[in-house]
Amino acid sequence: MDARPNSPEARDIRYHLHGYTNARKHQESGPLVIEKGDGIYVEDVAGNRYIEAMAGLWSVAVGFSEKRLVDAATRQMSKLPYYHDFGSKSHSPLIDLAERLVQMAPVPMNKAYFTNSGSEANDTAMKMIWYRSNALGQSARKKIISRKRGYHGVTIAAASLTGLPNNHLSFDLPIANVLHTSTPHYWREAEPGESEEQFASRLAGDLEKLILAEGPETIAAFFGEPIMGAGGVIVPPVGYWEKIQSVLSKYDILLVADEVICGFGRTGEMFGSQTFGIRPDIMVLSKQISSSYLPISALLINERVFEPIAEESDRIGTFGHGFTGGGHPVAAAVALENLKLIEERDLVGNARAVGAHLQARLRRLASHPLVGEVRGVGLIAAVELVADKAGKAPWGKPGALGALVNGLLQQNGVISRNMGDAIAFCPPLIITEAQVNTLVDAFERSLTAALPQVRAQG
Ligand SMILES: Cc1ncc(COP(=O)(O)O)c(C=O)c1O
Numbered sequence: 001m002d003a004r005p006n007s008p009e010a011r012d013i014r015y016h017l018h019g020y021t022n023a024r025k026h027q028e029s030g031p032l033v034i035e036k037g038d039g040i041y042v043e044d045v046a047g048n049r050y051i052e053a054m055a056g057l058w059s060v061a062v063g064f065s066e067k068r069l070v071d072a073a074t075r076q077m078s079k080l081p082y083y084h085d086f087g088s089k090s091h092s093p094l095i096d097l098a099e100r101l102v103q104m105a106p107v108p109m110n111k112a113y114f115t116n117s118g119s120e121a122n123d124t125a126m127k128m129i130w131y132r133s134n135a136l137g138q139s140a141r142k143k144i145i146s147r148k149r150g151y152h153g154v155t156i157a158a159a160s161l162t163g164l165p166n167n168h169l170s171f172d173l174p175i176a177n178v179l180h181t182s183t184p185h186y187w188r189e190a191e192p193g194e195s196e197e198q199f200a201s202r203l204a205g206d207l208e209k210l211i212l213a214e215g216p217e218t219i220a221a222f223f224g225e226p227i228m229g230a231g232g233v234i235v236p237p238v239g240y241w242e243k244i245q246s247v248l249s250k251y252d253i254l255l256v257a258d259e260v261i262c263g264f265g266r267t268g269e270m271f272g273s274q275t276f277g278i279r280p281d282i283m284v285l286s287k288q289i290s291s292s293y294l295p296i297s298a299l300l301i302n303e304r305v306f307e308p309i310a311e312e313s314d315r316i317g318t319f320g321h322g323f324t325g326g327g328h329p330v331a332a333a334v335a336l337e338n339l340k341l342i343e344e345r346d347l348v349g350n351a352r353a354v355g356a357h358l359q360a361r362l363r364r365l366a367s368h369p370l371v372g373e374v375r376g377v378g379l380i381a382a383v384e385l386v387a388d389k390a391g392k393a394p395w396g397k398p399g400a401l402g403a404l405v406n407g408l409l410q411q412n413g414v415i416s417r418n419m420g421d422a423i424a425f426c427p428p429l430i431i432t433e434a435q436v437n438t439l440v441d442a443f444e445r446s447l448t449a450a451l452p453q454v455r456a457q458g
Contacts, residue, residue, distance in 0.1 A: 001030040008033045008045055032410075037064020040428045040435055042415070051439050053416045053427050058229055058261045058380075059287035061429040062341050069293045069334050069341075076333035085114065085327050093332035100339060101298055105283060106274045109300040114327030118260040118286040119153025121297040122223070125256050125282050126157045127321060129221045132305060135312035142177050143214055145207070145253075146223040149183040149231030152258055161223050164231060179214065182206045183228070184236040187373045187384075188392070196237035204243035211251055221254040221282075226272025229261040232422040233382035235375050241276045254305070256282040260297070261380070264288035264342055265429050268352030268378035275377060281305055288429070291338045296331035347429040355379040357433050358425065361440040370401065370447055370454065372421075379429060382422040383443070387454055394421055395454050404453065408446035414439055 001009045009030040018026060033045045040063055042052045052064065062069065076093060083091045098112040113128075115121045126144060133141040144161065146152060152161035159167045160174035163183075168174060182203045183189060190199045211219050222244070228234035248255050257280035262272025266288065269275045273283065281304055286297035301309075313319035325331075342348065355378035362374045362381055372386035385402055387395035395401040402418030409416050409423070417424050427439065 002046070032415075039063040039065055040431050048413075050410070050413050050415045051427070051435065051442070053414050053425050053439055055426055055428045056292055057287070058266075058426045059292035061264060061288040061291045061347060062338060062345075063291075063428045063430045066291065066293075066338075066341065068337055069291065072333045072337035073294065073330050076330045080329050083329055084322075084324065086322050091329050091332075093329045093336060094327045097298075097327075097332045097336055100336065101285065101300055104270065104339075105300050106271050107279050108302060109283065110303045110306040111301050113299045113301065114332070115297045115299070115323055116295045116325050116328075116331075117153065117297055118258075118284065119155040119158040120323060120326075121260070121284045121286060121299050122152040122158040122161055122256075122258065123155045124321065125223070125284055125299055126161070126221075128282070128299070128301065128305060128309060129254060129256075131312055131319075132308045133220050135308035135315075138217070140215075140218050141220045143179060143218045144177060144221050144223060145179045145181055145210065145219060147183055147228070148180045149185070149228055149234060150180075150223070150225060150258075151228065151230035152223060152225075153260075179210060181210055183231070183234060184240050185232075185234045186237040187375070190237075197239050200237045200240040200243050203240065204247050207244060208247045208250075211247070211253070216251040216253075219251060219253050221256055222248050223256045223258055225258045225260070226262045226276050226278055227267065227377060227380060229380070229424075229426075230419060232384070232419045233376055233380055233424050233426075235377055236276065241278050245279065254281040256280060256284060258284045260284055260286045261426070264339070265348035265351045266378055266380050266426070268348065268355050270348055288342075289338070290331055290335040293338070294328070294331035294334050295325075296328065296335050342429070345430070350431075351379045351429050354431055354433055354436060358427075358431075358436045358440070361436060362425070362443075365440075365444060365447070368444075368447055370405075370451060376425070379425075379427060379431065381425045382419070383425075384422045386421065396457070401450070401454065405446050405450050408449050409443060412442040412446050414442045416443075 012031045013027055034042045035045045036043050040051055041049050043049045101112045102109050115124050130142055146161040148163040150163045152158045160178040163180045184203055186196050186199050257273050257278050259271055263285045267275040281302050283300040290296050359376055365371050366374050370385050372392050373384045375382055386392050399420045402421035406418040
């Protein structure tokens with residue numbers, strides 16, 4: 001770190017409170033200041049180059065230097081830099097994007113609604129669902145079920161849906177009416193001798209028990225990511241989504257697929273819902289929709305959701321919800337160009353082919369003494385590290401080994417992220433096989449470097 005009083009690092013420490021950071025520790029260790037991007041690489045202020053193995057925050061599909069997105073933004077900025085969709089106003093980028101998204105959806109969807117972030121989109125989904133229940137005269141139907149270790153964002157509603165302790169502790173969350181059911185993590189949660197299918201049936205049974213205990217007439221919706229991302233890249237067991245969906249349809253409960261990470265190719269299909277046979281009533285989209293060059297998110301809602309909302313807005317006089325920046329024309333124009341690029345360059349096919357290579361390369365590390373589980377689909381993966389393979393036990397405090405290896409990985413030129421002891425990989429969809437090899441080689445070197453330290457400290 002550059003310790004001079006006016007270095008970027010020193011000024012960051014002086015003026016900037018970071019998200020998802022230990023604010024006290026940051027005052028000592030300082031930031032990693034990223035200065036520029038080039039394809040799958042980013043470079044810091046000292047000129048060090050890194051493979052961005054998380055695509056930023058699971059989001060930069062087309063890489064960090066896509067000129068066509070810059071040009072799309074510039075064109076739209078010159079023509080109409082801002083407009084909104086309140087009071088029946090609209091604009092071409094939004095109309096084009098709404099049409100495009102509804103037509104892309106893997107199940108029949110009726111309308112697109114625009115917001116600025118994944119959290120806002122999930123918050124909006126929850127409000128739409130409550131509004132709908134009231135419209136249908138089912139005022140008791142307000143409870144929402146999500147999952148432990150699920151991640152849906154950080155607004156008061158979205159953080160409540162999130163099933164991670166760090167998003168609740170000292171925030172007085174979750175709010176009432178949000179319930180959390182079991183995590184579909186076979187390796188960690190299955191009972192001895194239980195098959196994946198049996199495990200999935202048990203989890204569907206847990207969900208049904210919860211619904212019955214609360215009263216099915218009080219449950220409005222279930223929120224889930226096709227693959228859990230921030231909870232540690234948890235790939236559900238065989239049959240899981242089918243069994244969950246049959247419980248939900250038995251009690252007429254809406255299904256919201258949070259596709260914020262999985263959407264637009266990540267799993268090797270356009271949507272995670274296709275990979276896992278999910279038939280959602282609402283899809284929540286963000287991140288790779290614009291490669292995060294500008295913030296934009298969207299909800300796709302089906303007729304079951306739209307029709308009662310339309311009726312209720314007619315009764316009240318308006319659908320009293322909307323964000324000043326929701327469906328911003330420049331962000332919408334960038335999203336449209338980004339979706340064009342994903343299609344033209346067949347980045348979904350690339351995620352499937354190069355993703356298979358990434359998964360195979362990582363699975364070759366399964367016999368390493370520090371590797372507990374390798375999991376993932378397409379271009380999203382995680383390697384969960386353990387000190388004791390048989391007992392699946394961590395090295396001291398949970399997360400310590402993950403942090404150690406993640407730090408070594410950064411020294412070896414790869415930016416990743418450890419979620420506890422799981423090291424995640426979610427590179428830009430443009431990554432090549434050769435670049436995957438460089439990435440996995442660096443990871444292997446980091447594991448090798450960590451081993452003596454782990455052994456020394458027991
Ligand atoms: C599945 C999922 N949903 C929602 C969100 C929240 O999105 P945002 O950070 O844009 O609010 C995230 C962010 O990582 C996410 O991974």
